[in-house]
Amino acid sequence: MIELTKFEDVKKARQDFPDYVKHTPILRAEKLDEVLNHKVYLKPECLQTTGSFKVRGATNKILSLTQEEKDKGIIASSSGNHGLGVALSSNMLGVQCTLILPTNAPKTKVDGAKALGANVIQHGFGSIERYKKLYEIMDEEGQTLVHSYNDPVLIAGQGTVGYEIMLDIPDVDVVVVPLGAGGLLAGVCLAVKSMNPNVKVIGVEPEAIPRYTESFKAGHPVEVELKDTLADGLMVTKTGEYTYPLIEKYVDEVVTVSDESIQKALKHTIFKGKVLVEPSAVVGIAAALSNKIQFSTETKVCYVLTGGNIDAEVLNNLIK
Template sequence: MLTLDKIYHAAFVLKDVARKTDLIEAPRLSKDCQLYLKTENLQVTGSFKVRGAYYKISQLSKEESDKGVIACSAGNHAQGVALAATRRGIKSIVCMPDGAPIMKVENTKNLGAEVCLVPGTYDDAHDKAVELQEETGMTFIHPYDDEQVIAGQGTIGLEILDQLPDVDAVIVPVGGGGLISGVAFAIKSLKPDVKVYGVQAEGAPSMYRSLHEHKYQTLSAVSTFADGIQVKTPGELTYKLCEEYVDDIVTVTEDETAAAILSLMENQKLVAEGAGAVPVAAALFHKLPIEGKKVVCLVSGGNIDVNILNRVITRGLVMSGRKANLTIALEDKPGQLQQVADIVSRCGSNVVSVLHDGSDPNMPISSCFLKLTLETRDNAQIEQIRQELTKAGFQLVAERV
């Protein structure tokens, strides 16, 4: 049974292992509330997961330790298990989905674990890990549905209350529910009036649906670039804890998450992965009743694949009106391109790419498409450019794509 004493014990065990991450005020992110960031993206291994994994492994018997441990993970739990097992001289095998970010796979290997890549999603990796555990007799370290793992994650709740005693609300990312279960239990046990909210990706709302429909359930499919919370089935224990201690769970879109990652980079000089940015997305896009409150967003991890990061930044720029793609139908005659360029320049925008396409079979022979990519200040500037082009007689075929 999860108790506050167990979470305090986990904090004691972790004091020389896990970093007490900074709580940073972030006034530039939101004008509606007093926003703070709990920077678990700066944790050892780049994620909060080391807390739960290390505490669980530290409590194994000698017999269990001698047999080794096995885990399944999209990446962050993998690194936590690898670090904890290696530090304690224990063999570890981690099953990971074959689509896991390369950086997370390599880091897990570098931390001393044997990695088994499994085709499919996290849930497929879980099934493979269970199969291997039955074959080998190793101890299975569940990424979220385990009392000791939850206790380890709950140490973050203790730290938040210590760092900001008058906090009004804490916003936490939710995948399987281990993090929010531990944080909510710790906070509600000590300060029941503090609100604890969860956030899931719109394409992977397993806990959101379970709580809102009051029925534990498994999704048939999930889809999100926030791989750390791409979970079809929430934990049974975590579901019960969330029902009792979590005030509400909301969802955010992929574009909102991308915009939050970009905002964290620009305004706070922090790199967050998708799962780590969803609490900030919920705050930025007004998903929760936090106006005028002291709010902590738990940035759970920063292990984002650099290949994905470029695409995420591009989507974030489009979402925030900092980048626009315009397609204009032109008559193919001299002076048209210059006229368009003059309008764009006069509106204060910058052209970063131009494609003059006369090959589209749907266009008259004497016409063409002019496709522009623009750097812009905001959505208002994009609308101004659109209006000025229309006023000058140009036909806009497509706006932001």
């Protein structure tokens, strides 16, 4: 039987990496109140040094390694943001890293990882292809895997997002979290529900890849077909053995959103919320815009904005 992440692990993670990870602020977005018809709070993880929350889990994982494991180096597969987090953490902690990124990874993420000293290999489109290549390299060179979501230590690091939300707005009513493979949502729901079980936690995934929606319908984890979506950071086809049980236990609701609603949400977040974000970050706001989730005008809702790494050309096309 696997051992799942505990709330004590989340608290320890927050204590261990204050010098490496920012405690991002809570932004009160009154202009978005007018659009969404409730009180909007933003948790802008796009303000992390790498522009994404992923540095939290990566740092916690690398800090947990033995010196022997650090000496052999680490390896990770990523659609981009996890790779940046691993690259920054390994750079700060003096550990060599190799990253397997998809061939369609945004140039800003590829260049960012290389600038941090990572050995970047671009291979395949989906996570299955990337992990096949990763395991081939691991077998040859002996690095330690820093998984992008399916690791209890990494989940504890991601959970510090929820921990900080509860510290900064303890009277929050709802926390809305983008949902890919589930590492972030698993950690956040664990932290939030442990600190106040009355707070509602909602996960939002792109309707093109509804892995959790379909898993909950089936009553067990299932894999779905990989399709393209504006939310490139959420392009994973299956759940994780360490993420699914936590999400099933603690998350109140999971909804899906279309690319059209994601594009509208991106514009509103940038021009009314005044925060530069990537499409994956705004799926929660997209859910509210498309009435997939609805709240009363006095409800305090915190939206986690997961990242802000978007190519200038892509951004220009999306906000026209």
